Amino acid sequence: MGKTLYDKIWDNHLIRTEPDGTSLIYIDRQLIHEVTSPQAFEGLRLAGRKPWRSKANLAVADHNVPTKNRDLGITDPVSRLQVATLEKNCAEFDIPVFSMDDARQGIVHVVGPEIGFTQPGTTMVCGDSHTSTHGALGALAFGVGTSEVEHVLATQCLWMKKAKNMLVSVEGQVGEGVTAKDIVLAIIGKIGTAGGTGYTIEFAGSAIRALSVEGRMTVCNMAIEAGARSGLVAVDDTTLQYLHGRPLTPKGELWEQAIENWRQLHSDTDAQFDRVVELDASQIKPQVTWGTSPEMVVPVDGTVPDPAQEKDPVKRKSLERALEYMALRPGMPIQSIQLDKVFIGSCTNSRIEDLRAAAAVIKGRKIASTIKLAMVVPGSGQVKQQAEAEGLDRIFVEAGFEWRDPGCSMCLAMNADRLEPGERCASTSNRNFEGRQGFGGRTHLVSPAMAVAAAISGHFVDVRNF
Amino acid sequence: MQPFERITSQVIPLDRANVDTDAIIPKQFLKSIRRTGFGPFLFDEWRYFDRGEPDMDCSNRQVNPDFVLNKPEFKDGQILLTRENFGCGSSREHAPWALSDYGIRVIIAPSFADIFYNNCFKNGLLPVVLSAEEIDTLFEEVGPGYQLTVDLKNQTITKPDGTQYHFEIDSSRKERLIEGLDDIALTLKFADEIRRFEDRYRQRMPWLFSEPASL
Numbered sequence: 271m272g273k274t275l276y277d278k279i280w281d282n283h284l285i286r287t288e289p290d291g292t293s294l295i296y297i298d299r300q301l302i303h304e305v306t307s308p309q310a311f312e313g314l315r316l317a318g319r320k321p322w323r324s325k326a327n328l329a330v331a332d333h334n335v336p337t338k339n340r341d342l343g344i345t346d347p348v349s350r351l352q353v354a355t356l357e358k359n360c361a362e363f364d365i366p367v368f369s370m371d372d373a374r375q376g377i378v379h380v381v382g383p384e385i386g387f388t389q390p391g392t393t394m395v396c397g398d399s400h401t402s403t404h405g406a407l408g409a410l411a412f413g414v415g416t417s418e419v420e421h422v423l424a425t426q427c428l429w430m431k432k433a434k435n436m437l438v439s440v441e442g443q444v445g446e447g448v449t450a451k452d453i454v455l456a457i458i459g460k461i462g463t464a465g466g467t468g469y470t471i472e473f474a475g476s477a478i479r480a481l482s483v484e485g486r487m488t489v490c491n492m493a494i495e496a497g498a499r500s501g502l503v504a505v506d507d508t509t510l511q512y513l514h515g516r517p518l519t520p521k522g523e524l525w526e527q528a529i530e531n532w533r534q535l536h537s538d539t540d541a542q543f544d545r546v547v548e549l550d551a552s553q554i555k556p557q558v559t560w561g562t563s564p565e566m567v568v569p570v571d572g573t574v575p576d577p578a579q580e581k582d583p584v585k586r587k588s589l590e591r592a593l594e595y596m597a598l599r600p601g602m603p604i605q606s607i608q609l610d611k612v613f614i615g616s617c618t619n620s621r622i623e624d625l626r627a628a629a630a631v632i633k634g635r636k637i638a639s640t641i642k643l644a645m646v647v648p649g650s651g652q653v654k655q656q657a658e659a660e661g662l663d664r665i666f667v668e669a670g671f672e673w674r675d676p677g678c679s680m681c682l683a684m685n686a687d688r689l690e691p692g693e694r695c696a697s698t699s700n701r702n703f704e705g706r707q708g709f710g711g712r713t714h715l716v717s718p719a720m721a722v723a724a725a726i727s728g729h730f731v732d733v734r735n736f
Numbered sequence: 737m738q739p740f741e742r743i744t745s746q747v748i749p750l751d752r753a754n755v756d757t758d759a760i761i762p763k764q765f766l767k768s769i770r771r772t773g774f775g776p777f778l779f780d781e782w783r784y785f786d787r788g789e790p791d792m793d794c795s796n797r798q799v800n801p802d803f804v805l806n807k808p809e810f811k812d813g814q815i816l817l818t819r820e821n822f823g824c825g826s827s828r829e830h831a832p833w834a835l836s837d838y839g840i841r842v843i844i845a846p847s848f849a850d851i852f853y854n855n856c857f858k859n860g861l862l863p864v865v866l867s868a869e870e871i872d873t874l875f876e877e878v879g880p881g882y883q884l885t886v887d888l889k890n891q892t893i894t895k896p897d898g899t900q901y902h903f904e905i906d907s908s909r910k911e912r913l914i915e916g917l918d919d920i921a922l923t924l925k926f927a928d929e930i931r932r933f934e935d936r937y938r939q940r941m942p943w944l945f946s947e948p949a950s951l
């Protein structure tokens with residue numbers, strides 16, 4: 271029987287399996303950031319251990335860093351200590367780190383692929399659930415907790431149980447104005463936030479193959495929002511073109527050797543999946559979440575659902591609670607929802623392609639006077655430089671957006687960028703949980719093009735007729 | 737890590753589905769560089785009316801009297817009963833740290849998010865999966881004074897009326913939890929095997945080991 275892409279990568283990294291199926295898996299790469307690592311390094315120190323292979327790791331501070339006036343340093347002393355602790359730990363354990371003033375600094379999941387640290391066929395972890403992003407390059411990448419960060423540092427391995435295989439196939443062509451973000455939100459709307467629990471999802475079909483690597487990253491990024499620890503896309507020419515010439519990708523002889531191996535990284539035609547989900551790309555419209563879970567999502571021409579229609583009492587309760595938190599009424603058209611803030615950024619949608627798509631919509635227009643703050647936070651220093659070279663920063667600033675320095679920013683509001691209680695935001699990030707973007711804040715997840723269209727109008731609009 | 741065997745305790749009912757890790761411990765507390773001290777901030781946004789900040793003194797805060805942890809009859813429980821997909825969202829191990837720092841030892845739910853489920857075992861917390869019907873029954877029966885006995889060795893939960901539910905758990909996870917073992921020390925017993933694997937692997941995938949001079 272044929273193997274799935276997941277089976278292939280798993281088998282390649284399998285060291286041993288215990289009788290109950292728990293397996294010791296070799297980990298090729300680890301990304302580290304300041305929030306989930308201090309206790310792991312402390313654990314190493316207390317036990318007198320050294321990293322197994324220091325250079326298999328790469329660290330960068332992203333969650334806590336300020337996105338403006340960076341030359342003044344971090345004013346919050348608690349955040350400052352956490353970022354300083356990362357640098358100190360990396361120096362002590364000889365781990366490469368991009369400091370806050372390094373031009374390559376940015377969100378871990380944007381930095382990894384862009385410098386070529388992420389490579390096909392590898393196993394890759396980070397103390398961060400959105401590590402699934404890297405699956406866009408055919409890497410088996412997943413988030414781990416801090417104890418496992420320490421475990422990988424000390425042993426270059428992890429104990430795990432093999433997940434089941436799920437295939438999500440999106441066939442056909444999406445319409446104009448429909449993006450990778452809309453595809454993945456539609457998938458989550460269909461299978462639910464726990465639909466992928468216990469599975470590794472391979473995203474396939476002509477609509478996925480037609481996406482750039484950046485678009486595939488947006489899709490894999492949100493695999494975790496569908497419950498799956500990892501999302502994968504098979505390697506193809508698009509992947510190889512993306513990888514070619516990046517600072518850390520192999521060169522010369524090694525490149526030839528690597529691509530020969532990488533070309534095998536796809537599911538065999540007779541591979542069996544435990545679950546298959548199919549979507550018709552032509553039916554996907556721009557999506558907007560209305561509630562406090564990414565599965566609470568509807569097309570932009572839809573309305574806020576009515577909990578009274580839900581038969582399951584547990585689900586009904588959570589719909590009611592979400593409506594109350596979001597201060598919305600059943601039956602309201604999505605396009606009547608007025609916004610206070612707009613955030614373009616996060617590891618879901620802060621790459622150059624996202625900024626280009628947003629700039630194309632906003633060019634020559636201005637944000638609505640009712641919008642209190644609209645900001646663009648590039649995913650990395652390189653994205654920022656590239657965007658500035660293309661003049662995108664001018665387009666945003668002229669329209670009334672703030673142009674910031676790279677980091678996680680208002681995706682989770684650990685730094686100064688956050689919503690105030692009751693404020694409503696169109697956000698290109700990945701989570702709309704209660705309080706995610708600030709205590710009492712209300713988040714609607716959308717694509718970059720939809721977010722800027724909403725910024726111009728002051729409320730949601732269908733970017734397809736914009 | 738505290739070894740786990742058997743616990744009899746009051747059950748705390750948290751009747752919500754999809755409880756995410758942002759709800760379990762909000763992000764402002766993630767700035768800590770320690771593993772302890774998160775208990776007072778467990779479920780912070782539901783437990784208090786004001787916004788919590790790291791290291792603040794919680795004794796003067798505005799408490800939400802309707803939230804279950806603020807009810808005297810439930811607050812000392814060590815067993816949390818909840819709904820599906822508990823622990824979804826971020827990978828933060830601060831969530832199990834906060835639960836165990838508060839005193840929770842067992843979480844019973846119809847399903848858990850994968851990363852959270854994994855993280856529990858590293859911290860002496862036992863996540864128990866029961867069927868949706870069993871969970872419904874427990875929610876109907878639970879109240880002040882309602883105690884369950886969770887026996888990890890026999891994989892059973894005993895109700896006050898003596899009836900038992902069985903639960904499944906991997907044998908290696910069970911063993912580690914019962915003995916409170918250090919995972920890394922256990923893995924390093926296989927160090928030679930890992931090294932042999934690594935040598936073979938390096939020959940097949942040399943490009944993954946060519947260390948860049950530029951970094």
Ligand code: SF4
Nearest residue numbers: 400616617678681682
């Ligand atoms: S951008 Fe948001 S989701 Fe991505 S790593 Fe940062 S905080 Fe996490």
